[in-house]
Amino acid sequence: PSFSKERLLRILGVTFGVAVGIGGTIGIGILRIPGSVAAQLGHSGLIMAAWIVSGLYAFAGANTYAELGTMLPLDGGPYVYARRAYGEFGGFLVGWSDWLLRTSSMAYLAVALTEYAAAVFSYNSGFITPAAIGVLIFFTAFHWLGLRVGSRAQEIMSLFKVIAFFAIIAACFFFTPEPGAAPGTQRSVFSDPKLLF
Numbered sequence: 548p549s550f551s552k553e554r555l556l557r558i559l560g561v562t563f564g565v566a567v568g569i570g571g572t573i574g575i576g577i578l579r580i581p582g583s584v585a586a587q588l589g590h591s592g593l594i595m596a597a598w599i600v601s602g603l604y605a606f607a608g609a610n611t612y613a614e615l616g617t618m619l620p621l622d623g624g625p626y627v628y629a630r631r632a633y634g635e636f637g638g639f640l641v642g643w644s645d646w647l648l649r650t651s652s653m654a655y656l657a658v659a660l661t662e663y664a665a666a667v668f669s670y671n672s673g674f675i676t677p678a679a680i681g682v683l684i685f686f687t688a689f690h691w692l693g694l695r696v697g698s699r700a701q702e703i704m705s706l707f708k709v710i711a712f713f714a715i716i717a718a719c720f721f722f723t724p725e726p727g728a729a730p731g732t733q734r735s736v737f738s739d740p741k742l743l744f
Contacts, residue, residue, distance in 0.1 A: 566701045570705045570708065584597060623642070660679070661679045664678065
């Protein structure tokens with residue numbers, strides 16, 4: 548079949564879009580950043596306010612991108628929108644800064660993943676950087692295999708993220724440490740049903 552260069556190929560569907568949204572929201576960073584922010588704020592009201600403001604900001608950003616993507620259905624992401632608003636040089640600056648942001652965030656996530664793995668599997672911290680590079684190479688290989696393979700990998704990993712995230716939430720309700728109790732002696736609703744009430 549002949550394809551027009553003016554149109555994008557419709558390979559990625561709604562499932563992939565949802566998976567990308569989930570993957571971007573429930574990332575490794577969400578397990579690191581909120582604790583540091585909460586420690587700096589120090590008050591439950593301020594912590595909840597930070598979550599609400601951040602959620603509204605993300606919602607506004609998502610709506611902005613949805614509107615821009617509808618008006619300018621072209622490939623290129625923020626570069627397309629910045630070029631339309633600020634010209635070629637403005638688009639160039641935004642495009643490069645977006646590329647640097649994406650690559651640096653991938654490096655950060657890979658390092659965070661291997662740091663967590665080092666704590667779980669108790670391997671030497673000197674292997675964190677080589678392991679992070681290996682993780683990046685491994686996931687890059689999915690893109691080399693093709694767009695469909697990469698999108699399916701994204702969907703599967705996002706599903707695992709959702710399952711793990713809900714497991715963590717459930718654990719918060721099912722396992723409650725006693726004040727002053729030694730680590731590993733926490734009670735659960737299975738051993739003490741009164742924790743439900």
